[in-house]
Amino acid sequence: MHGRTNLTAMRLMDACEHLLCESAALEDLTARRIAVEAHATPSAIAYHFGCQEALVAAVAERVYRRLNAERLSLLRRAVDRRAPEPPDLEEVIAALVGPSIRWSLDPTSSYPVLSHFTAMAKVHREEASYYRRIIDDIEHHRAFIAPLKRVAPWLDEVDIGWRLNCALGIRSQVTRSRSRTEVLTNNRMDLNDPELIIARMVEVIAPMFRRMA
Amino acid sequence: MHGRTNLTAMRLMDACEHLLCESAALEDLTARRIAVEAHATPSAIAYHFGCQEALVAAVAERVYRRLNAERLSLLRRAVDRRAPEPPDLEEVIAALVGPSIRWSLDPTSSYPVLSHFTAMAKVHREEASYYRRIIDDIEHHRAFIAPLKRVAPWLDEVDIGWRLNCALGIRSQVTRSRSRTEVLTNNRMDLNDPELIIARMVEVIAPMFRRMA
DNA sequence: GCGCAATTCAAACAGCATTCGAAATCCGTC
DNA sequence: GACGGATTTCGAATGCTGTTTGAATTGCGC
Numbered sequence: 001m002h003g004r005t006n007l008t009a010m011r012l013m014d015a016c017e018h019l020l021c022e023s024a025a026l027e028d029l030t031a032r033r034i035a036v037e038a039h040a041t042p043s044a045i046a047y048h049f050g051c052q053e054a055l056v057a058a059v060a061e062r063v064y065r066r067l068n069a070e071r072l073s074l075l076r077r078a079v080d081r082r083a084p085e086p087p088d089l090e091e092v093i094a095a096l097v098g099p100s101i102r103w104s105l106d107p108t109s110s111y112p113v114l115s116h117f118t119a120m121a122k123v124h125r126e127e128a129s130y131y132r133r134i135i136d137d138i139e140h141h142r143a144f145i146a147p148l149k150r151v152a153p154w155l156d157e158v159d160i161g162w163r164l165n166c167a168l169g170i171r172s173q174v175t176r177s178r179s180r181t182e183v184l185t186n187n188r189m190d191l192n193d194p195e196l197i198i199a200r201m202v203e204v205i206a207p208m209f210r211r212m213a
Numbered sequence: 214m215h216g217r218t219n220l221t222a223m224r225l226m227d228a229c230e231h232l233l234c235e236s237a238a239l240e241d242l243t244a245r246r247i248a249v250e251a252h253a254t255p256s257a258i259a260y261h262f263g264c265q266e267a268l269v270a271a272v273a274e275r276v277y278r279r280l281n282a283e284r285l286s287l288l289r290r291a292v293d294r295r296a297p298e299p300p301d302l303e304e305v306i307a308a309l310v311g312p313s314i315r316w317s318l319d320p321t322s323s324y325p326v327l328s329h330f331t332a333m334a335k336v337h338r339e340e341a342s343y344y345r346r347i348i349d350d351i352e353h354h355r356a357f358i359a360p361l362k363r364v365a366p367w368l369d370e371v372d373i374g375w376r377l378n379c380a381l382g383i384r385s386q387v388t389r390s391r392s393r394t395e396v397l398t399n400n401r402m403d404l405n406d407p408e409l410i411i412a413r414m415v416e417v418i419a420p421m422f423r424r425m426a
Numbered sequence: 427g428c429g430c431a432a433t434t435c436a437a438a439c440a441g442c443a444t445t446c447g448a449a450a451t452c453c454g455t456c
Numbered sequence: 457g458a459c460g461g462a463t464t465t466c467g468a469a470t471g472c473t474g475t476t477t478g479a480a481t482t483g484c485g486c
Contacts, residue, residue, distance in 0.1 A: 006432095006433085008433085008434085024338060024339060025335070025336060025337050025338040025339060026335055026336040026337075027336055027337055027338065027473095028338070030472090030473070030474085031473080031474055031475085032473085032474090040434080040435090041434070041435050041436080042435095042474075042475080043434075043435060043436085043475085043476085043477090044433085044434070044435085045474090045475090046474085046475060046476075047432095047433070047434080048433095051474075051475075052474065052475090053474095115335065116335060119332050119335035119336060122238070122239055122328070122329060122332035123238060123239040123240055123332065123336060124238055124239075124240055125237060125238040125240065125241070126237060126238060132392065135390075135392070135393060136392050136393060136396055138393060138396050138397060141397060142397075157399065158398050158399060158401045158402055161397040161398040161399060162394075162397070162398050162402065162413060162417070163417060164397055165386060165387075165390075165393065165394050165397045165398065166383045166386065166414075166417050168386060168390075168393070169382040169383040169384070169385060169386025169387070169390075170379045170382040170383060171382070172382060172385065172386060173378060173379065173381060173382025173385060174378075174382070177348075177378075177382075179345065179348070179349050180348060180349060180351060180378065180381075181375075181378050183349055183351050184351060184354060184355075184374040184375070184377055184378045185371050185374040185375050185378065186370065186371060186374060188371045189371055189375065200375060201379075204375070204376060204379050204421050207420040207421060207423075208417050208420060210420075219463095219464085221464085221465085243441085243442070243443085244442080244443055244444085245441095245442085245443090253465080253466090254465070254466055254467080255442095255443075255444080255466095256444085256445085256446090256465075256466060256467085257464085257465070257466085258443090258444090259443080259444060259445075260463095260464070260465080261464095264443075264444070265443065265444090266443095
């Protein structure tokens with residue numbers, strides 16, 4: 001019972017993910033719509049996941065895992081390239097923010113799932129542990145601390161973590177407040193070119209980790 | 214008709230603001246609860262504001278105005294202190310991020326209204342113009358461009374706007390993803406001391422505006 | 427082919443925001 | 457001071473929402 005490997009459970013997750021990507025607003029995501037797209041009934045959501053919220057959380061977790069795998073793969077590449085020397089700072093930063101930027105600009109990616117999911121965390125009562133478990137799961141972020149400490153050994157771990165957190169804030173601002181970014185830069189930055197954006201972000205984040213700030 | 218200066222309209226806004234501050238999740242904010250607290254009926258919301266969404270937008274706009282006034286006042290002070298010399302970079306940054314940080318840590322402030330409001334923008338269909346009008350209203354942010362350009366004349370306006378945007382991203386991360394900030398810094402930063410946080414933010418943002426990054 | 431567990435489904439339920447039309451109130455004018 | 461039109465209030469109704477429930481159906485080891 002409540003098997004997550006079930007066929008209709010899978011179909012529900014796929015339908016939910018697809019619907020989250022297609023719909024502009026969270027209110028477009030309804031249990032009935034999900035059910036129709038998965039050739040099931042709303043009750044199936046409750047049966048397999050407990051509630052709609054948990055279904056969305058399961059979908060978000062699946063997407064997060066894919067994104068984090070990409071991030072960690074890029075980090076590993078950056079570390080390996082220079083080992084045993086410290087990795088290139090700019091490459092590490094690009095590994096941290098690059099996947100998010102590229103996903104957010106790729107219309108075929110499931111990035112909308114993630115931005116909708118964090119918004120959902122504010123809507124529902126947080127005693128439900130779905131959100132914190134996923135949002136606060138930062139093991140994949142922690143993996144960046146050691147390499148960064150090798151790049152900037154004069155910073156202690158708190159300093160590194162703080163700067164990491166700031167870098168993630170910049171990332172979120174760019175991926176999630178695009179219109180504000182547009183207005184502030186007077187529409188004179190090409191926000192559709194991921195590599196250009198990433199370079200711009202590296203340019204701003206790297207100095208945080210250099211001496212003589 | 215539809216007078217925004219009406220007494221019950223005011224009571225509805227006050228009730229909505231209070232309820233937004235008290236409630237942990239957006240789902241706790243219902244038209245009925247707002248109405249009860251304002252000694253009115255749900256229909257009054259529709260009559261005076263059109264819909265609940267518009268009421269929340271009106272409340273958010275009111276709070277935004279207060280916050281922006283505080284920001285601009287600090288900016289003016291920073292500029293005046295050094296005029297006609299360029300202002301102190303760190304003081305300008307503190308003016309930009311300080312009020313948000315202090316508000317977010319002050320339990321008597323209405324800061325929760327703002328974080329709830331931006332979350333709401335993701336929930337409802339965006340053809341409603343409430344959100345963009347408020348969120349994209351960055352005249353108060355634009356006011357920081359000229360002083361910052363005097364501090365860092367080698368940056369063009371796009372560079373300044375981009376860095377401003379990055380600074381706002383860091384600000385949002387700290388005020389709105391507190392738990393993630395806690396985990397990343399290993400709970401070894403005192404996130405309850407606004408002045409310490411502001412100093413930490415200045416330390417990270419200032420290098421963006423210094424030469425020889 | 428039986429029998430039990432797992433799964434599906436239609437109907438019902440409580441809650442929501444919003445609409446509507448009738449009451450009630452306000453306020454300038456006679 | 458009483459009338460009359462506009463403004464404001466309010467209770468009931470509407471059509472959504474997610475979830476629950478209990479019966480019907482299916483799958484599957486024996």
